[in-house]
Amino acid sequence: MALLIRGGTVVTAETTVRADVLCDGDKIIAVGPDLEAPAGADIIDAGGQYVMPGGIDPHTHMELPFMGTVASEDFYTGTAAGAAGGTTMIIDFVIPSPQQSLMEAYKTWRGWAEKAATDYSFHVAVTWWDDSVARDMGTLVQDHGVNSFKHFMAYKNAIMCEDEVLVNSFTRAWELGALCTVHAENGELVYHLQKKLIAQGITGPEGHPLSRPPEVEGEAANRAIRIAQVLGVPLYIVHVSCKEALEAISRARAEGQRVYGEVLAGHLVVDESVYRSTDFEFAAAHVMSPPFRSKEHQSALWRGLQSGNLQTTATDHCCFCAPQKAAGRNDFTKIPNGTGGVEDRMMVLWDQGVNTGRLTPNEFVKVTSANTAQIFNLYPRKGTVAVGADADIVVWDPKGTKTISAKTHHQNVDFNIFEGMTVTGIPSHTIAAGKLVYAKGELRTVRGAGRYVNRPAFPSYFEALKLVKDINTPKPVTRAAAAE
Numbered sequence: 001m002a003l004l005i006r007g008g009t010v011v012t013a014e015t016t017v018r019a020d021v022l023c024d025g026d027k028i029i030a031v032g033p034d035l036e037a038p039a040g041a042d043i044i045d046a047g048g049q050y051v052m053p054g055g056i057d058p059h060t061h062m063e064l065p066f067m068g069t070v071a072s073e074d075f076y077t078g079t080a081a082g083a084a085g086g087t088t089m090i091i092d093f094v095i096p097s098p099q100q101s102l103m104e105a106y107k108t109w110r111g112w113a114e115k116a117a118t119d120y121s122f123h124v125a126v127t128w129w130d131d132s133v134a135r136d137m138g139t140l141v142q143d144h145g146v147n148s149f150k151h152f153m154a155y156k157n158a159i160m161c162e163d164e165v166l167v168n169s170f171t172r173a174w175e176l177g178a179l180c181t182v183h184a185e186n187g188e189l190v191y192h193l194q195k196k197l198i199a200q201g202i203t204g205p206e207g208h209p210l211s212r213p214p215e216v217e218g219e220a221a222n223r224a225i226r227i228a229q230v231l232g233v234p235l236y237i238v239h240v241s242c243k244e245a246l247e248a249i250s251r252a253r254a255e256g257q258r259v260y261g262e263v264l265a266g267h268l269v270v271d272e273s274v275y276r277s278t279d280f281e282f283a284a285a286h287v288m289s290p291p292f293r294s295k296e297h298q299s300a301l302w303r304g305l306q307s308g309n310l311q312t313t314a315t316d317h318c319c320f321c322a323p324q325k326a327a328g329r330n331d332f333t334k335i336p337n338g339t340g341g342v343e344d345r346m347m348v349l350w351d352q353g354v355n356t357g358r359l360t361p362n363e364f365v366k367v368t369s370a371n372t373a374q375i376f377n378l379y380p381r382k383g384t385v386a387v388g389a390d391a392d393i394v395v396w397d398p399k400g401t402k403t404i405s406a407k408t409h410h411q412n413v414d415f416n417i418f419e420g421m422t423v424t425g426i427p428s429h430t431i432a433a434g435k436l437v438y439a440k441g442e443l444r445t446v447r448g449a450g451r452y453v454n455r456p457a458f459p460s461y462f463e464a465l466k467l468v469k470d471i472n473t474p475k476p477v478t479r480a481a482a483a484e
């Protein structure tokens with residue numbers, strides 16, 4: 001069935017034009033002035049509104065088994081909540097337990113995700129190493145459309161990677177044309193600080209940020225960057241939360257290294273004071289890693305986005321309800337790490353980014369969809385409004401307002417880190433794969449309508465890096481044979 005979005009202003013990463021958008025099936029088939037509606041087409045009036053690519057959240061954890069419990073948001077509720085906020089695709093994480101086969105874990109996650117309402121894809125975590133892991137990485141890239149692997153440098157005694165795993169996995173991913181990503185925190189230092197704080201009697205959530213200071217993140221970010229530099233491979237750092245990590249990324253980029261950085265909506269607007277609340281439930285609800293930081297770090301992150309040293313925004317949507325967080329009432333190290341936001345990211349970014357003049361609407365598109373699509377090789381299928389692209393679109397009302405609250409959100413969690421924030425700039429309609437899935441407050445998602453999206457290997461920056469490598473390949477010195 002055709003769908004015509006009429007009378008809006010189409011905003012992509014590059015251009016802003018008054019145009020109608022015609023979708024047929026799951027694709028955009030025309031963008032231009034005064035398009036005629038085919039017989040029987042649905043028509044959306046986008047007068048006074050922006051028509052933009054649906055958001056892509058490159059970092060979510062739906063129904064993740066983690067720290068002795070399972071994230072409360074599943075692939076249906078999470079993608080539906082995303083649609084209510086203008087997000088039409090997520091890239092979630094397959095996280096095998098150490099010694100578990102990557103393929104087995106991947107199949108398990110694919111099964112869980114079949115209920116998704118909008119499109120999705122997977123990064124796969126490398127949590128251990130042997131020849132079977134190298135083999136499975138090949139199968140995932142060549143046969144299953146996975147083009148990114150994740151490495152946790154934190155969570156000692158669980159899923160943390162030592163440097164040896166990083167070196168092996170980065171090397172293998174390069175051969176396969178896949179991008180390596182890291183959660184950059186020095187897990188050894190976190191573990192040391194956690195034990196010290198508990199011994200000092202600091203058992204509440206205030207211990208969480210004290211055990212994960214910015215230096216711990218800066219060290220790991222810099223280490224991963226230097227490992228990637230020596231190996232000559234690209235690198236993507238997830239949830240950059242502090243100046244120290246941002247400085248490492250900015251320096252590497254200034255030196256010509258291909259390093260990408262992601263920032264979470266939460267890290268841009270929530271500050272560390274939340275952990276000192278006397279209300280355990282409130283403080284624990286904010287426990288996520290890396291933790292929320294000071295306003296000084298927040299300002300640096302905004303500048304990172306503005307300068308282009310950070311390219312993508314995400315949420316790390318990983319929800320746990322109060323009874324789950326209560327597992328750490330007497331020991332902050334046992335509070336399941338994670339917070340939500342898949343529904344709120346676009347509105348928070350618009351309100352605090354575009355409405356403050358930090359970002360133009362085109363830059364908003366870059367950091368909420370287009371850059372992610374380019375880095376993870378989904379562009380121009382996703383991340384733009386153009387003929388031939390997937391009909392994943394958000395119609396954005398720049399004057400619409402709402403107050404974010406756990407009482408009204410669609411996310412399956414009892415808390416919202418943006419609680420009480422009144423945002424201006426909200427989606428009026430969300431279209432996913434050509435279907436209207438959200439219209440003026442009404443969710444119309446269908447369980448299982450989302451599709452698994454294959455992401456081809458070798459994004460274009462691999463070609464560029466290969467040239468650099470070839471030019472810099474060390475050559476042996478030719479010497480005259482020694483006299484007999």
Ligand SMILES: NC(=O)NCCC(=O)O
Nearest residue numbers: 183288289316318337338
């Ligand atoms: N971020 C967080 O606290 N939980 C989810 C797992 C991760 O990304 O580290």
Ligand SMILES: [Zn+2]
Nearest residue numbers: 183238239289
């Ligand atoms: Zn992480």
Ligand SMILES: [Zn+2]
Nearest residue numbers: 059061316318
């Ligand atoms: Zn995460």
